[in-house]
Amino acid sequence: MIDNALIEAENTAALPALRADYDSLGERLDRRGIDIAAIKAQVAAFGVAVPSWGVGTGGTRFARFPGTGEPRHIFDKLDDCGVIQQLTRATPTVSLHIPWDKAAPADLLGKAGDLGLRFDAMNSNTFQDQPGQAHSYKFGSLSHTDAATRQQAVEHNLECIAIGEALGSKALTIWIGDGSNFPGQTHFTRQLDRYLDAVKQVYAGLPADWRLFTEHKMYEPAFYSTVVQDWGSNYLIAQELGPQALCLVDLGHHAPNVNIEMIVARLIRFGKLGGFHFNDSKYGDDDLDTGSIDPYRLFLVFNELVDAEGTPGFTPAHMLDQSHNVTDPIESLMVSAMEVQRAYANALLVDRATLSAAQDANDALSATTTLKTAFRTDVEPILAMARIEGGGAADPVATYRRSGYRARVAGIRPAVSGAGGGIV
């Protein structure tokens, strides 16, 4: 963890300028009828989960270039997640991936407790084979043509639920790599039927207070078709499974230029939005850092979420899901978490009465300008002040770099081999 004295010293140095910026922004927001303290309180209460796999260096299908001091196991990963939360105060939960993060639940709970972390949704893994596994997932898992393979995948998901129950998790996220690479390779309907039959068995094993998130993805590793290809398929599946089944939207899992914010609105309208995997993309499922390519789209997604706040039963889960190939993963995750908070804060500033009136009057220009006014407002002083008041750092990346954390853990954690691809 980072020395709290360092955080305090850095914050003390930053505070005079930050206070001036915060007060100035407060005045400007006040003229718009917005109470800056209320926005800050909402930002402070907002959290996004860190994926355990995100603290390791990712890779492409060509290569992986590991960084120094990479986590060796889940306890190292939790240490890194603890640092992210300590400095940003935006990531109080961690999402585990089974079997990668398998360990005694008591040890996981103890470690997380020491770091002030809790566990978010559990993630199952039936997209790769594990050592000693009886049946291969090369040609699918929950939708495989072979019943024994499907059963193995069902049992793995049920095991994830059991582990999650011991850890205080309340959701299971299922993403399958099942699909096809060639026209004619699979019968679309029979494959979907097999998936539905298998995932219904997982659904039947859900505790009453759990949710099942199914995640759609249009391609990769199957490049011609995927079983849960798009939000429409995902919605139909969630509808068929029942009320505890909800759709998870990964921002990278759509065709370029698809209107994701409208998909979000549709899923909200029908009570089926489960949550998000935040990341960003330029061409496809690039797994780039959240907000690094198109922060306006991220804002427009949050505009829909804020608009729906207060809808009964509306509690979407927020999680980062991205791959860090050229940056220190801790730095990328801190910046990404802050970008999610920023989009939320900006969306809170939308003048909804003016927007609604403009929409009703078919005043397109006024409507879109209303959104832009909120988006263009620099909310950094709100985020930084919320962090400081929560015990975090005014500038998490600067404080992290000054702390020497990466060099310190590099001395403890041996370097790992860079061979092979490594999509995370």
Ligand SMILES: [Mn+2]
């Ligand atoms: Mn995802």
